[in-house]
Amino acid sequence: MGQPFYRHRYIQILMVAVVTAIAGEFKINPFDGDVFRIALGSSVFLLFLLLFRHLSYPLTGLITGIFVLLFRTAIDLAATDLSLHEITARHFSATVYYIVFALLMRLIKKRMDRFHPLVLGAVAAVIDLLSNEMELLTRLLVLGTDSFRLNEWNYLMAIAMLRTYFTTGLYSSISVSQLRAVQKEQNRRIEQMLGFGSGLYGEVFYLRKSIGTLEQATLDSYALYRSLKDGGDDGHGSQLLQMTQQIHEVKKDSQRILAGLTKLVDREVTGDMPLSGLLRFTIKSNQKYADMLGKTITFNQTLTTDYTTASYIPLLTLLNNLTANAVEAIPVKGNVYLNIYEKDEYTVFTVTDSGGGVREHDIELLFEPGFTTKFDDEGAAATGIGLSHVRDIVRMFDGDITVSNAPYAGGAMFRIAILTEKLRKEE
Known part of the structure; x- marks a missing residue:
């Protein structure tokens, strides 16, 4: 499909011409008795x-x-008794102004982004001044009038500086x-990417761990099959061998999935990040989580070291x-405290809450897979794998x-x- 009509370059050039012509009627005449x-x-x-730097400046200047x-000729024809020739002669110099202005702007078009705004204003003022002088010179040649003085540099430069700045x-x-x-928008996309990468990293981590478990199960199952076969139990041995082959197939499929997920993680989440960025995104995402749960949480952060790390996804x-x-x-309602600091050769991360603490006899079990103290409204327990994952x-x-x-x-x-040293990226 083509571009919408209002994005077509010629439509845009015509828009520039129309708006410029209308705006030109808001004016002052610095020299009495004349139309400059x-x-x-x-x-x-x-x-x-x-x-609109994508437009052709010379063409835009010419059409404008x-x-x-x-536009000015039509207005004067309707409002005065002057002839078409006289009116055209009076306003022809304005055409020269816009053409010269556009041509001179074209000379600096590729360098505009390098200019400081003050420098850009000064350069544009010089271009405006030169274009005004060409307009005055054209009026002198076309009308033969000497009511303009081409050496009115101070006045014209002041006007040029005022409007260009x-x-x-x-x-x-x-x-x-x-x-x-x-x-x-970039920050929003980065947050989405980091949330995606963080979640995907956890899945990849566990899938890699599961593949290791499957590998060991395959070895143990095959060893048991050999033991049964050596003992003369071919019936059970054949069943066990079939199970071993099935486990092996599951492991190979998991490896294929892992390879795809690993490529996806590498493609979607690349680069490095300072520790302050980790802290900022952690707080922002969990503030949204707290709001979703209907809780009023105040997040407090302390950061005394801020180096760049390539391991920001697992962190x-x-x-x-x-x-x-x-x-x-x-x-x-409560507080969450996040601290990052260096102590000796270690970087320390602490997360503290005001939620009531942990019972002493639960501390030893917290990191065991399946252990949980969380139950929903219906009494169902959570999976209990989060802290073991950590x-x-x-x-x-x-x-x-x-x-x-x-x-x-x-x-x-x-x-x-x-x-x-395991986290810091060397500069």
């Missing part, structure tokens, strides 16, 4: 050139100049707003899991995780310590 004008049209034309000439300032404001909108998985648990542990990821880093009660907060504190 300082009009809003020049500022509007400059703004369009800055915003012609349309301005036709106003226009470039407006353009800069629009650009900043657009950049903020783009950055906001984000850890922090998200522990922080979500902290949110769930708080009944209705423990397994910490072990992957050869780190250490502990849990204790934090009297100052009124809840539990989970502390993870990982060697900094």
